[in-house]
Amino acid sequence: MQKIISVLKELSVQHDVKNYNWQIPESCPLAIPDHITSNFDRNIYLKENLHTMLKQGDCMSIYYWMIQEWGGIASFKRNDINDAKILKFIKELDKKSLTKISFERISSFSKVASFMKPAEYVIYDSRVIYALNWLLFNYAPAIELFPQPQGRNSELVKYDMQTILRLSGKQHAYRSHKKAYQKYCELMKGLSVEVYGQDSQPYLLEMLLFDIAPQHIVKDIENRVSLKIDLELKT
Structure with a gap:
């Protein structure tokens, strides 16, 4: 564990998290003070304060804003079925075990959890899991890896993580969907x-x-991984 901590500390120095540039949509239900201007600080304010609105208004509308508007997952449409799925996921959080149906939507639902309780829950994003799995595989091999949700980043698609890990010949295990989010x-x-x-x-x-996933991690993979194919031509 100490090795991955050391690597992450180095990465935190090389890549200042304050450069985080995720933009908050103008439709944000929370009024962010005008003096908070950087995308990093605006997102921190949102993380720390949006949950207060869940006690006041239409929680479901805010849940969908987290997923669709802030998270950019417009395909998750509001309807009775999806309403029920969100509420079911929230109940499962208290039980500390997710059903497969809930975990299949973990990229969306974890956004809700992370805004509800930012000190307890973290977004389970495909890019984050991609980077985390690569670092765990190289620097903390005793820790089980995490199932990676389907992602949309074109750089990550170039190098399928599961294929790379299988070709490495090293033993590795993935966590069950029941406990993966909790352990993450x-x-x-x-x-x-x-x-x-x-x-x-x-x-x-x-x-x-x-x-760091699309650039640093992908570059690290390119530097570390090579595939040698020996062709024997018979005449």
Whole structure:
């Protein structure tokens, strides 16, 4: 574990998390003070304060804003079936075990969880899991890997992580969908404290991994991985 902590600390110095550039849509239901101008600070304010609105208004509308508008997953349409899926997921969080149906939508639902309780839950994003799995595989092989949701980033699509890991010949195991999200949040909380300090929140590490996945992690894969094919021509 100490090795991956050391690597993450180096990465946090090389890639300042304050450069996190995720833009907040103008439709944001929370009024963000005008003096908060950087995308990083605006997202931190949103993380720390949006949950207060869940006690006041239409929670379901805010849940869909988190998924569709802030998260950019417009395909997750509001209807009675999806309403029920969100509420079911929230109940499963308390039970600390997810059904397969809930985990299949973890990229969407974890956004809701992370805004509800930012100190407890972290977004389970395809880019973040891609980066985390690569670092775990190389620097903390005793830790089970996490199932990666389907992603949309073109750089990550070039190198399928599961294929790379299978071709490595090294043994590795993936966590069950039942406990993967819970264990992921626990790991991210612990690592974030090690990297950013005792009072840090786990979303800081999530932001770092999200940012480094398409460039740093992909470049590291390109530098480390090679496939040699020996062709024997018979005449």
